[in-house]
Amino acid sequence: MTRAQSSVHRPPLDYFDLIEVSVARRSQLVAFTDFLRRETAFFTAPASTRFHLNVEGGLVRHSVNVATVLLQMRDTLAPELDQESCVICGLFHDQGKVGMPGNPYYLPSKAKRGAPYVINDDLVHMDVPTRSLFLVARHLRLTDEEAQAIRYHDGQYVAENRSVAHRECKLTRLLQYADNWAAATMESVKPC
DSSP states (O other), X not given: OOHHHHHOOOOXXXXXXXXXXXXXXXHHHHHHHXXXXXXXXXXXXXXXXXXXXXXXXXXXXXXXXXXXXXXXXXXXXXXXXXXXXXXXXXXXXXXXXXXXXXXOSEEEOOOSSSOSEEEOTTSOOOOHXXXXXXXXXXXXXXXXXXXXHHHTTTGGGSGGGGGXXXXXXXXXXXXXXXXXXXXXXXXXXXXX
């Protein structure tokens, strides 16, 4: 098999196919998945209140989409990036949207019109990327690049991220693009 053939990634079918890409941290990922299933709403939460995949299970679908797109971009643009890093960052960049164990981030809306979900006001306030990094780092050993990618995956769309402008590592940039692509073109309720 040539280097070109070995770097080509076939799109995985689901979350568990993506976990299989991992080698070095697979046991950590399996344990983290077990934690997510038992203690959080990761597999049932929406991806947003009213924008992309605002349906039950939307968050895990969005996460799989981002990881899949990130692996495809990596194959084309930056094959030197570690596939496992791409899987971890793609799957868990929005982990903050699960809230905290036993205390979900999203709650069903009681309003008859409008967004089907609301953000839980009982949670201690943290932006989603910070909560994501907080949760993921408690369960997985992260590299500096993975931590930066998770924390700054929203790019320059938010003022808090200006400090990293023009200092993003390749993984951060690709995660930003993959997240944007998945949400805006694959999942948006108003595609262009």
